[in-house]
Amino acid sequence: MQQDPLTMFCYTDLAGQVRGKGFPSSQLEKRLTGGIGWTPNNLMFTALGTIAPGAWGSHGDVMLMPDPATGVAVDYGDGTPAERFYLCDVQNTDGTVWDCCPRTLLRDAVADLLAQTGIVLKVTFEHEFIYSGANARAADNYALDAIRRHGVFGETYLGALRTAGVEVDSYLAEFAPGQFEVTVPPSEALVACDTAMTVREMARATAFRLGHSVSFSPRVQPDGLGSGVHIHFSLWDTDGTPLSHDPDRPFGISERAGQFLSGIVRHMPALCAFTAPSPVSYLRLVSHSWTGVWSNVGFRDREAGLRICPTFGASPEAVARQFNFEFRAADATANPYLQLAVIIRAGLSGINDALPPPQPTMDEDPETMSSDARAARQIVRLPSSVDAAFAALKDDPVVQGFLPQRLLDAYIANKQAEFEISRAWAPDELCRRYAEIY
Secondary structure, three states, X not given: OOOOOEEEEEEEOOOOOEEEEEEEHHHHHHHHHHOEEEOHHHXXXXXXXXXXXXXXXXXXXXXXXXXXXXXXXXXXXXXOOOEEEEEEEEEEOOOOEOOOOHHHHHHHHHHHHHHHHOOEEEEEEEEEEEEOOOOOOOOOOOOHXXXXXXXXXXXXXXXXXXXXXXXXXXXXXXXXXXXXXXXXXXXXXXXXXXXXXXXXXXXXXXXXXXXXXXXXXXXXXXXXOOOOEEEEXXXXXXXXXXXXXXXXXXXXXXXXXXXXXXXXXXXXXHXXXXXXXXXXXXXXXXXXOOOOOEOOEEEOOOOOOEXXXXXXXXXXXXXXXXXXXXXXXXXXXXXXXXXXXXXXXXXXXXXXXXXXXXXXXXXXXXXXOOHHHHHHOOOOEOOOOHHHHHHHHHOOHHHHOOOOHHHHHHHHHHHHHHHHHXXXXXXXXXXXXXXXXX
């Protein structure tokens, strides 16, 4: 049977889905400089497969322009077609910036952070997912036998990631039956988001070739445990000097890192519209489930919205280079470029406004604190529903300004169309649908 190798040019849409257009791989050299045509209204595809009303309708054209550094070519050696794709910016047909490209939104946020502060953010996304072929049983959490019983998936997946150019830091069986976690080393923001998408797609590709599936959905059943995306970040200068840590300040948080965190805390309820943007997100974001439901900065606390992460080793240099923070109210129903862009913009606003650093919690549960004590430390309960998250966005004009108006309007219209479809679904149906999609 004759075959003509296929390459895909892809982008990550507003629902965090990877979509794109393919062509014969023999055209790759030409396409790397010329891109491929795309339709602007494709931005209005909802997570549920419908098209939300938008500004474009049947009109207009844009193009997918690949970043050569994102190319993936993975042959599983089993007779199935190889995975060949590039991640792209969406541009106008004349090569100028399209104001609704999520990847460009992040690139601009990174550039403004650097230009205004001299800071480079290093980031990594920590992913959790459920594998259908895990042969799961109770008490599988962190078990050697859980890795053994999921067969060749783990090693095949890690091999695919290595071939795709992704270095893996750790891989483990997580707390829920059939749940696994993969982490990668930090990198600069745009690379971190590109890597996050490759990590997800290689998991799906590997599971498919083994006759199974994976789901990154925040919940696959209403009473189960959730899968999150934990966004780790730290501040650096352009010479590679770490800027997050100051041993002479409370909790080791440097002044500028504290300002950056305070900006995030100030806008955190509205940020949830981008970091946890689906109805199923809020089945996971509940109290005392090791998810971030408060706008607090917690010292090594997995219940905090922002966690001060541990460091290992005693040398001051090692501590400074490892010192990082973790944004926990996030999941894989979001677009990672949007997630990170709004986090950066919020942190930058905290630096520009010279906000005082937050007062972290330590061995404290915000839920048991008095309302006055929480108010004194600017700790609020994060939204408990997707409607509340988008209401918080509506009430926060600063966060609205983090996106160009046309992209903001498209995003809100896209998500509202999704919510109207899913609103009548019971929790079981909600979990089933989103588990299949993500």
